[in-house]
Amino acid sequence: MIPFIVIVGPTAVGKSDLALRLAKEINGEIISGDSVQVYQKLDIGSAKPSLRERQEIKHHLIDVLDPAEPFTAAQFQKIASKLVSEIKKQDKVPILVGGTGLYVRSLLDPYQFQVDGSGELREKWAHFLKEYGKERLYQALVQADPESARRLHPNDTVRVMRALEVFDLTGEKMSSRRQNLDKSYAPLDPSIVYIGLSAPRETLYERINQRCDHMLQNGLIQEILNIMQAGYSLGLKPLQSIGYRHGGWFVNGLVSKEEMVRLLKRDTRRFAKRQLTWFQRDPRITWYDISQISPEELTARILKTCRAIKTRVE
Secondary structure (H helix, E strand, O other): OOOEEEEEOOOOOOHHHHHHHHHHHHOEEEEEEOOOOOEOOOOOOOOOOOHHHHHHOOEEOOOOEOOOOOOOHHHHHHHHHHHHHHHHHOOOEEEEEEOOHHHHHHHHOOOOOOOOOOHHHHHHHHHHHHHHOHHHHHHHHHHHOHHHHHHOOOOOHHHHHHHHHHHHHHOOOHHHHHHHHHOOOOOOOOOEEEEEEEOOHHHHHHHHHHHHHHHHHOOHHHHHHHHHHOOOOOOOHHHHOOOHHHHHHHHOOOOOHHHHHHHHHHHHHHHHHHHHHHHHOOOOOEEEEOOOOOHHHHHHHHHHHHHHHHOOOO
16 A cells, blocks of 8 residues: 655645655655645745755646636646546655645545536626626625635635525535535545644744745745736736735835835744644644654654555555
8 A cells, every 4th residue: 555645734844844855765756735836937935845856856736837827726636636646556655745724635535626507607697797896796795605705805706706606506605515524524544644743833933934034035026026027917816825915015115125024924924823723623633843853753753654554455
């Protein structure tokens, strides 16, 4: 039986470093579970592995889309599921490195993103949008499914229409469907090694501060300028992610550099807290505090588990 390693945890905790160490030891290939690394040109702000690291160990789902192209959890689920199977067929070990919680769960649990609707429903809400505008469309969702409306921005008309379509089709709120699944944690396939990395708050915050400083020192602002000069709008979804959003504020003169840095570090800390909240709900994760175990010992423990799995008969 070939193991499937899944590494989760907050940003800057060391997930990518662990994945690289494991991949070298166990003949592995890495699948990125990050919603921004999938885009070309967004390198520094998404903390992509270096070119050297990608040459050393094969990485997947990095630099595969243009920044203007959409990418959803449903697309990730389809592509990543196929990758896991293909990597195992080569007698290699797939290693998913995840910061985007919904992406990870879509691979581990029976997430069914598609509710097959009719063209009539899509046309209904597209016509509504054209006739009444995005604000009225959003208010329709507020009435039908206020919880989903709180999660979505009025400008995100695609997802607003999708939530309305689900409500029309099933009579059930999309938020309720999601919450019910989010609270359900089925037993994992015995081949899965599900690892979580954590750290004391002070340690994690210092690592976050260092990462933010490193990004800025290594040219985050110039990267944003290059993207703008290539004709991309900073309003694109991937460019509204942490780092790019903040750099965009500075480039457009909305904040000083000092204020940009403060907000970047603050919002990255808040993001890390949300990631931990999401993952800590999952009782299937084996957690390791990076301040209490050396990288070498952590790697050795996971490899021992993987070798035990390899000896099992499917």
